Amino acid sequence: MKIAILTQPLRYNYGGILQNYALQKTLAGLGHEAETIYMQNDKTIAGRALYYAWAYVRTYVLGKGKPITPPKSRKRFFRETANLRRFIKEHIKTTEYIPNCKKLNRLDISGIDCFIVGSDQVWLKKFGTATFFGFLPPQCKARLYAYAASFGSDKWRFPEKLTSQASMLAKRFSAISVREKSGIGLCKNYLGVNATVVLDPTMLLVRANYDKLAESIPVENKKFIMTYILDRNEEKDRITAMASEKTGMEAVSYLTDGKDPVMPLEKWLSGFRDAEFVITDSFHGTVLSIIYNKPFITLMNRRRGADRFHSLLSMLSLEDRIADSSEKEKIAALLSAPVDYSKANAIIEQEKAKSMDFLRNIH
Numbered sequence: 001m002k003i004a005i006l007t008q009p010l011r012y013n014y015g016g017i018l019q020n021y022a023l024q025k026t027l028a029g030l031g032h033e034a035e036t037i038y039m040q041n042d043k044t045i046a047g048r049a050l051y052y053a054w055a056y057v058r059t060y061v062l063g064k065g066k067p068i069t070p071p072k073s074r075k076r077f078f079r080e081t082a083n084l085r086r087f088i089k090e091h092i093k094t095t096e097y098i099p100n101c102k103k104l105n106r107l108d109i110s111g112i113d114c115f116i117v118g119s120d121q122v123w124l125k126k127f128g129t130a131t132f133f134g135f136l137p138p139q140c141k142a143r144l145y146a147y148a149a150s151f152g153s154d155k156w157r158f159p160e161k162l163t164s165q166a167s168m169l170a171k172r173f174s175a176i177s178v179r180e181k182s183g184i185g186l187c188k189n190y191l192g193v194n195a196t197v198v199l200d201p202t203m204l205l206v207r208a209n210y211d212k213l214a215e216s217i218p219v220e221n222k223k224f225i226m227t228y229i230l231d232r233n234e235e236k237d238r239i240t241a242m243a244s245e246k247t248g249m250e251a252v253s254y255l256t257d258g259k260d261p262v263m264p265l266e267k268w269l270s271g272f273r274d275a276e277f278v279i280t281d282s283f284h285g286t287v288l289s290i291i292y293n294k295p296f297i298t299l300m301n302r303r304r305g306a307d308r309f310h311s312l313l314s315m316l317s318l319e320d321r322i323a324d325s326s327e328k329e330k331i332a333a334l335l336s337a338p339v340d341y342s343k344a345n346a347i348i349e350q351e352k353a354k355s356m357d358f359l360r361n362i363h
Contacts, residue, residue, distance in 0.1 A: 150180060226277070
């Protein structure tokens with residue numbers, strides 16, 4: 001069966017790219033021909049100008065939002081993402097280029113038997129009805145599914161009109177699964193549909209899959225702490241410095257955003273493979289730490305959605321590994337606290353079986 005996957009734009013985010021790779025590989029293993037809709041987040045010159053004009057007003061006139069940064073040119077984007085685009089070309093089958101979610105009606109849907117939206121934060125307000133497949137014509141007969149879809153919050157963020165539209169579209173789906181427990185209630189209460197919780201696609205593959213991707217990267221012989229901090233600040237910098245001092249290991253950052261080009265995804269994976277300890281504020285950084293059975297600390301990242309951390313780690317009885325950046329004593333204690341993965345690994349196998357059953361029922 002030919003399946004088209006719709007997910008967040010594959011740009012700078014290692015975890016976003018890896019979850020798409022994992023879902024596509026899993027579907028291929030089930031005998032499907034899967035490809036990812038190559039939707040980007042590109043704007044026209046006029047669109048960029050309007051966006052930054054509004055961002056300026058919102059930030060400096062209304063006093064809302066974070067400081068704006070100058071728009072990146074297309075040339076700079078291609079230069080910075082060279083390693084990630086190579087990974088996508090080598091490991092992820094994609095459709096033709098779609099500039100942004102508003103242009104999805106350009107997609108050639110001939111021959112596609114099934115559409116899957118997921119995983120990651122695909123049901124955000126900014127995508128409108130696009131990620132509910134609102135762009136498909138009424139005569140389209142393909143079946144629709146959601147796999148590990150996330151709203152990015154445990155609170156409902158859609159305005160009334162979008163809620164009504166999304167509810168109507170969601171009822172066309174053959175089956176819906178979400179990544180967080182809160183997603184069940186949001187689907188029921190606001191979309192009027194039932195949903196089930198499944199694992200993020202990255203957890204459907206075993207460690208050996210990721211080892212193979214990173215096999216060209218030499219193994220580090222020294223002991224070190226891997227830090228993968230998406231939203232870096234002075235407080236988090238002090239935490240990594242304290243961790244280095246207390247453990248006697250160097251804290252090595254595996255985030256190269258802003259450098260040219262950004263770190264290869266394979267190198268990022270090798271960090272989880274080789275590190276003695278991981279400190280992260282990333283959901284997929286947490287997931288990879290678990291897959292590699294590494295002791296870790298997850299610094300709560302509320303700006304990017306706290307519920308996904310609690311949902312996953314409470315399921316695995318690992319919620320004690322979450323700490324707020326202000327909890328210095330807890331963080332210090334976690335640095336020497338081992339992680340008993342025997343229970344967590346057993347739960348993952350049980351949840352993986354349920355998740356695979358969901359995918360096997362796609363037809």
